[in-house]
Amino acid sequence: MAATVPRAQAVEVRRTAEGLELELTGAWRAREVAAIETALAAVDLSSVPRVRVATDGITELDLSGAWALGGFVRRARRAGVEVSFRGTPPDLLRLIEQTLAEEPAGAVSPAAAAAPEPADRALVAIGRYVVRSARDLVHGLAFLGRTCTTFAASLAHPRRLRPISVVRHVYDTGITAMPIVALIAFLISVILAYLSAQQLRGLGADIYVVDLVTIGVLRELGVLLTSIIVAGRSGSAFAAELGSMRLNEEVDALTATGADPIELLVVPRLLGLAIALPLLTILADLIGISGGALLCRYLLDMPLTQYVNRVNYAISPSTFWVGIIKAPVFALVIAFAGCYRGMQVRGSARVLGHLVTVAVVQAIFLVILADALFAVLFMKMQF
């Protein structure tokens, strides 16, 4: 085995009476192809009638090296130069010629798709985007419809609601999310309390810190932040899980055995999350209010009894319900975005990654959009 690489000039050119004499030396391997190409390109073929190539100086020749040599020979012949070999030409050259000769070379270039005129490009891109978005919307609605009808159909037969599967999803999306949801709720109440204390102290309105923290957490922030965390955690998990099942043809296998993937995979996830998210929201509310109490006690020196009294005064049951009623809606939005994008996966790992990203981004966007709509709705209803 030649362990060391002989770094010789690949091509020695001699000018003789009847043309060029090329003495090829050194190793002609894949690793040296870049250098070889440069050396061959430097050979001046203008006004040369014939070239004689000597290959016996080559210490090692592999397919890539032979390809470079073959390319040179073709270039020379196209330029009208007669090419001959001293001794027999390497076998690999024949192999390459055979391989490439079977089809007209360059007949089909892989990247030769019809590119639109530069002037049209923006227009074409916009058109494609619109068509794709419209189609996506239609497909999304169709999926939503199928999910709803499947759910309605399985309501008549409770066994088809897959209780065991639902419980598993409640555990995966709810119980395991408790620590992070609690931590975030606590930190949010700290931020709210600090922010409002700083502003309200100057006005001597310390007591309103309690109102701000409790109403803020109960009405909006508790449910919203929990939903965003869950969208990142479980929306992506749904999309990735269903997506890889698609890639693995598991979904097709289900369909082939006569099972409905929507009933088996999608509905339990929707139900599971619709149960888990309200429970997580209650946890976030509790922790948020307790966090507020802690802050008021140590930051504003407010006795705990005063805090509790103020909380009782500031909020009514409807404050809690306004927040909690949004949770199942957000849960369905998140689970639907995750499942729909997951079921869309086809073909490759790249598509999977893209669709998981889309699932999470859309879930978060739709949650915030729905929250805004709720805010308007509740204001009109004077809740």
Place this chain on the structure above:
Amino acid sequence: MEPVVEVRGLVNRFGRQLVHDGLDMQVHADEVFGIVGGSGSGKSVLLRTILGLQRPAAGTVRIHGSDITRLSEEELRPIKAGYGVAFQQGALYSGLTVLENVQLPMIEHLQLPPAALDGLALLKIRLVGLPADAAGKYPAQLSGGMVKRAAVARALALDPQLLFLDEPTSGLDPVSAAAFDDLVLYLQQHLKLTIVMITHDLDSIFRTCNRVGVIVDRRMESDTLEGIVDYPHPWIQAYFHGERARARLGALHGA
């Protein structure tokens, strides 16, 4: 002459389960070496160990003389560039076209101008018998046989002298499998390759292999094809003299 691949005293274990116990294997230059064994006998584990994807509990694995079980990732790089692997399911990168799949090892290991990259990759694709328009396709658009061929094209990207094939004909129809065997022989002859091939396919073994190693009882028995069929071990007897093997064996002895 020094063997191309030499495994000595290999021990692999998962927890309490012993997969290999003192396995020896030698592959010589320019031969097609078939690895045979029952399901669960550790063929894939052996291949993964040779490829350096898994460190053995004991034993040495030498490729071109250097013991890969003692080398760092950095030192392994040139050795890995010296062999090609075609995995069982192809393991083509699904986000890249066939052309880009073949180019990836070249981009990683060689500094080539774009024109050379395209030309060389297309040559490899044509060499394994794929049409030129397969180059622009994604793996999901290929048939099973084409995926296997594309995997070989990628394995040949760096012009290795040593090629590993993991069950290359599994999942192919008999006609495609026979065509694949021909491809293996064609490449072996023209590129002077050393080929190590895991296979279950008796037709493949009789058609392509010079020597065969059978994994039985956590060790390997290896011999020439003519020699191995007469080994007394019950599994080897069952394998080479079972109902499915008779016809093939007649052809071998008749010839």
